[in-house]
Amino acid sequence: MSLQISNLTVMYGDDAALTDINLSIGDGERFAVMGPSGAGKSTLLRVIAGLEAPRSGTVVVNGEDITTAPAHKRPVGLMFQDNALFPHMNVLGNVAYGLRMHGMPKRQRKDRARELLDLVSLDGFDERHPASLSGGEQQRVALARTLAPRPSLVLFDEPLGAIDQTLKDDLMLELISIVKAVGTTSVYVTHDRMEAEAFAEHMAILRGGRVVRSGSPLSIWQDPRTAFVAGFIGHRNVVDGEPLGLHNGDVVIPAAAIQRDTNGHTARVVARTFRDGAYEVSLDVGGQAIVMGDTLGADEGATIVIDIDDTKVLRLLIDEV
Amino acid sequence: MDGNRTLGGITRLGPVGTAAVVAVPALFLGYFYAYPLISITVRGLTSDGAIDLSVIGRIVTDETLQGVALFTVTQALLSTILTIIVGLPTAWVFARFDFPGKRVLSAATLVPFVLPTLVVGTTFLNMLGPRGILGIDLSGTLWIILIAHVFYNFAIVVRGVGSYWARIDPRILEAARSLGASPWTAFRTVTLPLLRPAIASTSSLVFLFAFTSFGVVLLLGDLSHSTIEVEIWRQATAFLRVDVASTLAVLQLIGVGVILVLYGRFERRTRAEFRHNVIAPTRPHGRRQRTLVGVILTTAILFIGVPLALLVARSLQAPGGGFGFNNYRNLVDLPRQTAAFIDPIEAIANSLRFAAVAVVIALGIGILASAALSYANRRVARGFDIFVMLPLGTSAVTIGFGFLVALDWPIDLRTSIILIPIAHALVGIPFVVRSVNPTLGSIQQHLREAAATLGADRWQTWLTVDLRLISRAALVGGAFAFAISMGEFGATTFIARPATPTIPIAIFRYLGRPGAAPFGAALALSVVLMVVTAAVIVAIDSLGSSKESGL
Numbered sequence: 029m030s031l032q033i034s035n036l037t038v039m040y041g042d043d044a045a046l047t048d049i050n051l052s053i054g055d056g057e058r059f060a061v062m063g064p065s066g067a068g069k070s071t072l073l074r075v076i077a078g079l080e081a082p083r084s085g086t087v088v089v090n091g092e093d094i095t096t097a098p099a100h101k102r103p104v105g106l107m108f109q110d111n112a113l114f115p116h117m118n119v120l121g122n123v124a125y126g127l128r129m130h131g132m133p134k135r136q137r138k139d140r141a142r143e144l145l146d147l148v149s150l151d152g153f154d155e156r157h158p159a160s161l162s163g164g165e166q167q168r169v170a171l172a173r174t175l176a177p178r179p180s181l182v183l184f185d186e187p188l189g190a191i192d193q194t195l196k197d198d199l200m201l202e203l204i205s206i207v208k209a210v211g212t213t214s215v216y217v218t219h220d221r222m223e224a225e226a227f228a229e230h231m232a233i234l235r236g237g238r239v240v241r242s243g244s245p246l247s248i249w250q251d252p253r254t255a256f257v258a259g260f261i262g263h264r265n266v267v268d269g270e271p272l273g274l275h276n277g278d279v280v281i282p283a284a285a286i287q288r289d290t291n292g293h294t295a296r297v298v299a300r301t302f303r304d305g306a307y308e309v310s311l312d313v314g315g316q317a318i319v320m321g322d323t324l325g326a327d328e329g330a331t332i333v334i335d336i337d338d339t340k341v342l343r344l345l346i347d348e349v
Numbered sequence: 350m351d352g353n354r355t356l357g358g359i360t361r362l363g364p365v366g367t368a369a370v371v372a373v374p375a376l377f378l379g380y381f382y383a384y385p386l387i388s389i390t391v392r393g394l395t396s397d398g399a400i401d402l403s404v405i406g407r408i409v410t411d412e413t414l415q416g417v418a419l420f421t422v423t424q425a426l427l428s429t430i431l432t433i434i435v436g437l438p439t440a441w442v443f444a445r446f447d448f449p450g451k452r453v454l455s456a457a458t459l460v461p462f463v464l465p466t467l468v469v470g471t472t473f474l475n476m477l478g479p480r481g482i483l484g485i486d487l488s489g490t491l492w493i494i495l496i497a498h499v500f501y502n503f504a505i506v507v508r509g510v511g512s513y514w515a516r517i518d519p520r521i522l523e524a525a526r527s528l529g530a531s532p533w534t535a536f537r538t539v540t541l542p543l544l545r546p547a548i549a550s551t552s553s554l555v556f557l558f559a560f561t562s563f564g565v566v567l568l569l570g571d572l573s574h575s576t577i578e579v580e581i582w583r584q585a586t587a588f589l590r591v592d593v594a595s596t597l598a599v600l601q602l603i604g605v606g607v608i609l610v611l612y613g614r615f616e617r618r619t620r621a622e623f624r625h626n627v628i629a630p631t632r633p634h635g636r637r638q639r640t641l642v643g644v645i646l647t648t649a650i651l652f653i654g655v656p657l658a659l660l661v662a663r664s665l666q667a668p669g670g671g672f673g674f675n676n677y678r679n680l681v682d683l684p685r686q687t688a689a690f691i692d693p694i695e696a697i698a699n700s701l702r703f704a705a706v707a708v709v710i711a712l713g714i715g716i717l718a719s720a721a722l723s724y725a726n727r728r729v730a731r732g733f734d735i736f737v738m739l740p741l742g743t744s745a746v747t748i749g750f751g752f753l754v755a756l757d758w759p760i761d762l763r764t765s766i767i768l769i770p771i772a773h774a775l776v777g778i779p780f781v782v783r784s785v786n787p788t789l790g791s792i793q794q795h796l797r798e799a800a801a802t803l804g805a806d807r808w809q810t811w812l813t814v815d816l817r818l819i820s821r822a823a824l825v826g827g828a829f830a831f832a833i834s835m836g837e838f839g840a841t842t843f844i845a846r847p848a849t850p851t852i853p854i855a856i857f858r859y860l861g862r863p864g865a866a867p868f869g870a871a872l873a874l875s876v877v878l879m880v881v882t883a884a885v886i887v888a889i890d891s892l893g894s895s896k897e898s899g900l
Contacts, residue, residue: 048580062815077802078801078802079801079802098801098806099798099801099802100800100801100803100804100805100806101800101804102802104802105800105802105803106798106802108795108798108799110791110793110795112795112796113799113800114796114800114813114814115818116817116818125800125803125813126803126804129800129803129804129805129809130804159477169485173803174802174803177804179801222611274487324853
């Protein structure tokens with residue numbers, strides 16, 4: 029199913045939490061919404077889920093306007109960052125809850141709940157209580173519970189936020205394969221660009237309650253357009269291009285565009301650090317901080333000369349926000 | 350339109366929703382609590398439809414009533430000071446130290462406080478009364494009343510002051526000691542000033558209970574050693590002077606109001622000053638400390654234990670000397686011998702029936718009131734909170750008397766026995782609310798939102814999430830309501846019909862009769878009540894602890 033969000037504005041008192049949001053998410057698409065904390069990501073999810081009412085704008089699912097529908101009548105599932113598992117019910121009770129609310133007979137909802145537990149590799153956990161589960165197991169139960177009533181749209185609110193880094197990658201792959209297997213449209217909210225890029229086919233970046241860039245992860249990487257987006261998705265060397273004679277505005281200088289040369293810019297080596305299997309040096313180029321791979325071994329404090337290949341430089345627009 | 354309005358998850362309700370959740374508990378409390386009190390006030394301050402304060406003049410100039418007022422305040426003041434002095438050492442031990450059997454002892458110190466005041470009276474009548482086991486008769490003196498009040502309020506000081514004492518960092522005292530202060534000087538110059546707000550709030554609570562003391566003073570006092578509370582009862586039931594009783598009740602209500610305001614202020618200050626965490630108690634170390642802790646604990650155990658043990662022992666005394674179950678057998682046999690005797694078994698059955706109904710009412714209204722406090726518009730909720738708590742501070746006699754004065758409109762309920770469990774429930778409701786409300790407030794909003802996104806409407810969410818999560822806290826509140834109902838005496842004396850006596854009513858009647866057999870029956874029934882309340886405490890204690898182990 030598809031999701032259309034048009035001209036959506038949400039106010040908290042006099043403060044705008046979201047301003048004029050427009051998003052279009054296609055049937056079966058995996059979409060990510062990312063941005064720094066306070067950007068309005070969770071608010072957007074809550075509005076789609078019906079837990080928060082917008083000041084203006086519409087939320088349309090499969091052509092049906094659900095802007096004013098109460099949460100329990102929406103075909104939307106929401107998985108919370110803190111799981112929000114019911115502490116007074118066992119695993120099976122949690123997963124079957126949504127089915128119970130939809131009036132499915134006991135026998136069937138038990139079968140359906142077991143099916144879901146099987147899907148998230150938790151068969152045999154029926155009688156366990158949430159408190160006795162590990163963080164990863166709780167997350168799987170929450171996923172099973174969210175998917176059980178077959179929502180047309182699943183929302184994930186930082187689902188891996190509380191998970192150990194070592195477990196995250198495995199869980200993410202599993203999550204993607206489950207979402208693919210179920211074939212549901214999904215919106216994944218996170219502040220972690222790695223999670224967003226791993227999960228999503230398309231994504232939107234929020235800042236201060238506005239969408240500042242959307243597209244596929246690759247297209248955004250290749251053309252971040254603004255310094256904020258470039259920095260946020262992990263580009264390094266986002267600097268003012270003017271003193272370097274590159275561009276009348278900000279630029280991204282990929283590491284591959286920088287080489288030591290005999291003529292070019294004079295740079296002072298500020299620090300030499302080890303990162304991801306290789307040494308790199310932080311340079312001061314006319315007051316601008318630039319990082320490059322250290323291939324020849326430069327000492328801290330030394331002065332070197334570098335050349336920047338300006339065909340590889342990404343030119344950015346003036347930041348509007 | 351408020352953009353922050355929540356559609357599915359439960360937040361504060363709008364005006365219509367607020368009215369809906371507040372309506373039932375507000376109507377209940379309005380009719381059974383506020384209306385009788387207002388009626389008493391009108392009755393006390395008017396005659397023939399015009400404001401008439403001449404009764405006040407008569408009361409103020411009446412020497413007997415002057416004496417009663419003076420004695421009420423004097424004994425309350427002395428009771429408070431004594432209770433603080435006696436309670437502080439034990440509060441210190443419980444706050445600072447860990448020792449084997451601490452949990453059991455801590456629960457045991459609570460027993461006198463939950464004991465029906467009539468049983469407290471019987472306990473000391475048994476020990477220091479005309480037929481006293483110790484051979485000293487202190488009845489009709491200030492002393493026996495003071496001792497009984499200290500015994501009854503001991504736990505308030507131990508718990509109230511102790512819980513804040515445990516938050517004082519012992520390193521502050523160590524600093525004082527290293528600067529040259531002796532242990533006593535350190536206590537006087539550091540601990541005591543720090544504890545002052547906690548002592549003030551606890552004192553006002555002890556003062557309130559002593560000020561409105563009924564069962565204890567009724568049994569242990571006499572005409573010149575009487576409280577306003579007892580006097581209201583005497584004027585209304587013995588002399589049938591409803592106007593004097595009403596005016597006295599109004600004066601007492603004003604006194605209670607002042608005390609409650611002071612208590613609220615002290616309590617807020619205490620909470621503001623003790624923000625730190627509880628410092629983990631330690632084992633007493635060193636011979637001196639162990640001895641001191643041992644002496645204090647032994648004294649406390651004796652102080653609590655001896656009167657109760659003597660009550661049990663006396664109840665088991667056989668007529669010819671030696672021990673036996675005669676008094677308990679008499680509970681069954683006596684009624685058949687004397688027709689005018691209240692049937693104790695019937696009294697027990699009545700008490701259980703009333704308690705069952707009172708628990709149902711207290712839970713129903715209490716849970717609704719808690720829901721109202723959590724979901725209603727915030728400003729409405731704050732006012733409602735105070736309203737719900739008020740019956741706890743209102744004297745039982747005033748409530749019972751108010752029922753008699755007021756509840757003949759719109760239909761005459763005054764002869765209906767339903768008033769008995771309703772009066773009991775009024776005092777039980779605050780316990781249910783105080784137990785349920787924090788639990789309701791601690792439920793993660795995400796749980797309700799999860800339920801909503803899974804297809805539960807507001808009502809289903811309340812049933813499947815909120816109600817289920819508060820069930821244990823509700824049980825704790827219900828257990829308190831049960832214990833209160835079983836022991837309630839002050840209100841019941843006004844509204845119990847001769848045909849439907851309760852256990853406390855039966856005890857009171859037996860004590861007023863000559864002869865060893867009724868006295869023995871009173872002791873036996875008191876022990877029965879004591880066992881019931883102790884069992885309730887044990888139940889509450891285990892409910893509380895299994896909550897901590899998580900669900």
